[in-house]
Amino acid sequence: MAEPMKIRAQLSGDLVAIKVLIGHIMETGQRKDPRTGQLIPAHFIKQLSVGLNGKTVIAAQWGGAISKDPFLGLKVKGAKAGDKVSVHWEDSKGEKSSAEATVG
């Protein structure tokens, strides 16, 4: 269920503010289905990385307690207009997605 990712990379000085919005269910594996009483299996993003011009600058590991449809705000120094910001994630079911945006 890899829905499209939204990335915004806004430059001020040489600092780029990166905002990422990901469509993901982020199921913890702790919740019970109210009808069946069964645990809903976990399904969440485990690893995420952010690259600047193809070089990883931030590597994150997550548990299931990041909110559904995760939002992420980050800051990277040493960027200029036209640079490429890329985001890549992989979830607990092995699904993955990547997206790219241009610094402006």
Added chain:
Amino acid sequence: MNELNELRRTLLKGGCAAGLVAFAASAGLLLPGRALAAEWNKSAFEAKNVADALKGLGASGVADSRDILIKATDIAENGAVIPVEVTSQIADTQSIAILADKNPLPLLAVFEFVDGAQGYVSTRIKMGQTSNVRVVVKAGGKYYSATKEIKVTIGGCGG
């Protein structure tokens, strides 16, 4: 003859795909992350209390720090979506870990920074009940932490 032809087709296809991958790799087209060395820290993320989570992270001798700023609401009406903003003003911040002390699995996330990435993270977290949010920063090989209590009126972890 037909069989041979099919074999040839398959080989051509296979060879082509392999060639493309090699090309993509050499041109640096592969996005970062695929080759991320670090494996998901199972022992830390599946720890059921803060002490075990910290142990899983390898964080020992954690010192309180006023240079870690946690910006979040005091009272969260919806425990499923709590915006949290963390800034580490400690020089050479290498990583930021975010924990919620009373969540069933306290460790929420770990962010590692290299090459210009600032010790700053803004995200949204789930909390099952009122608890301290704990931020653990690794800088210069040492660990620092700060906490902030968030009151949760409706939990976001249970069903």
